[in-house]
Amino acid sequence: MDGNGRWAQRRALPRTAGHRAAETTVIDIIEAARAAGVEWLSLYAFSTENWNRPGTEVDYLMRLVRRVVRKHAPLLLARGIRCRFLGAADPRIPRELAQDFDDLATLTADNQGMTLTVAFDHGGRRDIVEAAKSLIRNGTPADDVTERVFADHLPFPDTPDVDLVIRTSGEQRISNFMLWQVAYAEWVFPEVLWPDFRASDFLTCLHTYQRRDRRFGGVPPQTNGDPS
Amino acid sequence: MTTGTTGTADKVPLFGPESQFRAFFDDPRWALAMIRATVLEAAHPQIGAALADNSTFVAHPWRRLRNTFLSMRRMFNADPAVREREAARLNRLHARMSGSDTRGRAYDAMDRAARAWVVATLYESAVTMCRLSGQPLDQDTMERMYAEYRTFLAALEGDAGELPEDLNDFWRYFDRVVEDELENTEAARIILYRLFDHLPAPALLDGAPTLWAAGRAVVSPLLGAITVASLPEPYRRRAGLAEMPGAPTLMQGAYLAAGLTRFLPEGWINAESIIEALSLSPDSDDPRARTVTALRARMKRASALLRLLTPLSGDTGPDPVPASSAAAEGRRSAEEFFRQVLDQTGDGHLDWPDLAAMARELATRLDLDEPEETRLYDAFAAWWRELQAALDTDGDGRVSAAEYAAAVPSLAGPALIRVAEVLFDVTDKDGSGTINADEHRALFRTAFHRDLTTTDGTYGRSAFVGDFLSFMSGRRRNTAYDPLLADA
Known part of the structure; x- marks a missing residue:
């Protein structure tokens, strides 16, 4: 979800206006993904590094996210979307917002449709460190640690490997996003800024992905990737 | 007559x-x-x-x-x-x-x-x-x-x-x-x-x-x-x-x-089953507990929806749910422990009636007769003297929440260990040196917990004393002791 700030600057608006415009895109993309049959959608809303932004912008984002969560909670429930929040552990997150995250996750926990993971205050490295801590706390012997066992200690261990990462606004970096799960992900970098990103752009990205030849490190290009 | x-x-x-x-x-x-x-x-x-x-x-x-x-x-x-x-x-x-x-x-x-x-x-x-x-x-x-x-x-x-x-x-x-x-x-x-x-x-x-x-x-x-x-x-x-x-x-x-x-059909309103159902905790092994757990999940969702639908302007009130990070680790803050477990009379201070209320609850559950009851009370009284000596820094004869928070680590003295031992003795009615399933049920109203460190279906003295101490001093949440002393 990159490019909110630049979107606003191009229109001579404050950066906060860009964040506000992003809300429409978020809802649009959730709906498009669901309609296209995507089962796992993750949005990178706020990274652990985003705390370094100016205090007023962070405050604004917190209030905005809270409003968005509350506004769309009934819709997400009605659409059968299971919502959850990855990260969201920092004490700087306002308590009311954390409560709303909890409430939305509780409310939609039994939904069977798409799983929407909102990475908020997320850092891929931190998740890996947490998994390591959890392994050590459990007293797992070093020889027993496999990729499978390790992945079980990551937050939300049911999350499958990521197939496709879409990074808007032309940025071509990983920026600490779900480092473990993106090991074999395909990447698409549309030039469009996030507030201008629409369902049609999302479908274009999906088509690009379908044409990709996923080899998972192997040689013979037999089939397209099976997302399991 | x-x-x-x-x-x-x-x-x-x-x-x-x-x-x-x-x-x-x-x-x-x-x-x-x-x-x-x-x-x-x-x-x-x-x-x-x-x-x-x-x-x-x-x-x-x-x-x-x-x-x-x-x-x-x-x-x-x-x-x-x-x-x-x-x-x-x-x-x-x-x-x-x-x-x-x-x-x-x-x-x-x-x-x-x-x-x-x-x-x-x-x-x-x-x-x-x-x-x-x-x-x-x-x-x-x-x-x-x-x-x-x-x-x-x-x-x-x-x-x-x-x-x-x-x-x-x-x-x-x-x-x-x-x-x-x-x-x-x-x-x-x-x-x-x-x-x-x-x-x-x-x-x-x-x-x-x-x-x-x-x-x-x-x-x-x-x-x-x-x-x-x-x-x-x-x-x-x-x-x-x-x-x-x-x-x-x-x-x-x-x-x-x-x-x-x-005018309702007979048996519709039964005070006993109402009171028993109200005090049913979700961790209990009562067959009704499964229904209760399902019901609670629904209620949790309903209250989550209610909170989310409440207009934002009115959210200045205090949040009833504590931050989840502490709860997730199974620990509670000193203040929470003081309020839920230690201050039994709810007056904001810890004094003898609070500990006497704990002894009373334990004696009632175990249905104790003399002299076991007095032994239990005496052990609690000794613990109170130990607490008072260690924690009552301003000398007013009782322990405030602040005094307690300042000195949490010193809570597990020899007198508390003595309380745990006496509690074990009076719970172990048949004097076998271990607590069997029936004795466990008398005290906790539930069967052994699955992950309990039990050997051949019994609960030994050292494990019992250890669990009691970690509940009382380590402030660790404990599925068995929480319904006993912390539940409303």
């Missing part, structure tokens, strides 16, 4: 299933009448002081309700041996309560006049509840019931001499006490104005704090108004209680409506 003997009535047995007293057990009006009787009790200066100091009804009202209910049922059991044992237990329990009120007047829970007053309020409230709901008792029933209550008092006291023998004299006695002795005590004010405003959710509804708070906000003022309107007029005047327009009508309407439940 007035003095000495308990239930050896010649005609109809006064106790047992036929008694008038038992007829009220499942009557919803009895709930309103009990609140009223408790206010009248608490308005008695001696009883009020004893309640304010010793009772756990503010912090753990549901546990208190359950214990009172079970005790009443035993006192009206058809078997005289059960009754005598319960009376002896109640006497021992009350003999441990004495002290002085805020104005320095001494109180003693064994005071004969005060105990007679308790029985008098129960009787008078039962009669009044029938009057208020439009089904007054006839003279014969009133006399018979009065005899029952006097026998109840005699079972506790040895004789019922403090209550007049004749019902006519009783009404004069009652009016005199209301006119001359009752005061606007702190305990009465707490019951009328604080208890229901702050009533914690019972174990069953613990997972839905929002729903509980919303329901409580509606019901609590109503209950207060109903109770005030049902109190005797002279007391309302003396205590300066508000007279609200419509309150008498509301009160009579409530009693009338509660009385209408008599």
Whole structure:
């Protein structure tokens, strides 16, 4: 979800206006993904590094996210979307917002449709460190640690490997996003800024992905990737 | 059948299933009448002081309700041996309560006049509840019931001499006490104005704090108004209680409506199953617990939706749910532990009555007789002296939440270990050196927990002592001890 700030600057608006415009895109993309049959959608809303932004912008984002969560909670429930929040552990997150995250996750926990993971205050490295801590706390012997066992200690261990990462606004970096799960992900970098990103752009990205030849490190290009 | 003997009535047995007293057990009006009787009790200066100091009804009202209910049922059991044992237990329990009120007047829970007053309020409230709901008792029933209550008092006291023998004299006695002795005590004010405003959710509804708070906000003022309107007029005047327009009508309407439940099919309202269900905790292995867990999940979702739909502008109030990060790790803050476990009487301080209340709860659960009960109390008393010496830095004789927070690590002294050992000894009824499944169930009301470090289906001394210490000092949440000491 990159490019909110630049979107606003191009229109001579404050950066906060860009964040506000992003809300429409978020809802649009959730709906498009669901309609296209995507089962796992993750949005990178706020990274652990985003705390370094100016205090007023962070405050604004917190209030905005809270409003968005509350506004769309009934819709997400009605659409059968299971919502959850990855990260969201920092004490700087306002308590009311954390409560709303909890409430939305509780409310939609039994939904069977798409799983929407909102990475908020997320850092891929931190998740890996947490998994390591959890392994050590459990007293797992070093020889027993496999990729499978390790992945079980990551937050939300049911999350499958990521197939496709879409990074808007032309940025071509990983920026600490779900480092473990993106090991074999395909990447698409549309030039469009996030507030201008629409369902049609999302479908274009999906088509690009379908044409990709996923080899998972192997040689013979037999089939397209099976997302399991 | 007035003095000495308990239930050896010649005609109809006064106790047992036929008694008038038992007829009220499942009557919803009895709930309103009990609140009223408790206010009248608490308005008695001696009883009020004893309640304010010793009772756990503010912090753990549901546990208190359950214990009172079970005790009443035993006192009206058809078997005289059960009754005598319960009376002896109640006497021992009350003999441990004495002290002085805020104005320095001494109180003693064994005071004969005060105990007679308790029985008098129960009787008078039962009669009044029938009057208020439009089904007054006839003279014969009133006399018979009065005899029952006097026998109840005699079972506790040895004789019922403090209550007049004749019902006519009783009404004069009652009016005199209301006119001359009752005061606007702190305990009465707490019951009328604080208890229901702050009533914690019972174990069953613990997972839905929002729903509980919303329901409580509606019901609590109503209950207060109903109770005030049902109190005797002279007391309302003396205590300066508000007279609200419509309150008498509301009160009579409530009693009338509660009385209408008599048209429901028999067995629909059963106080015992209601109270048992309310104190059902989700971790218990009771078959009903699964239904409860499913219900709780639904309620949790409903309250989550309710919170999310609440308009943002009104969110300045305090959040009932603590930050989840601490809870997730199974630890609680010092403040939480102080409030939920240590401060049993809910007065904001830790002093002897708090620890005595823990001992009382444990002794009640284990159904202890002498001398085990005294051993347990003595162990708790030693722990109190240790706590007082270590924590009471300002020397006021009690431990405040701040003093406790400042010195948490020093809580696990030798006296606490002694408490754990004594608790193990008295729980281990057959003296086998281990706690078997039955003994475990007596204390915790649930079977062994799956991950318990048990060997061949028993619970050894060191594991028991270790778990108790980590609950009491390490502040670790514990599925077995939480329902025992922390639940409301």
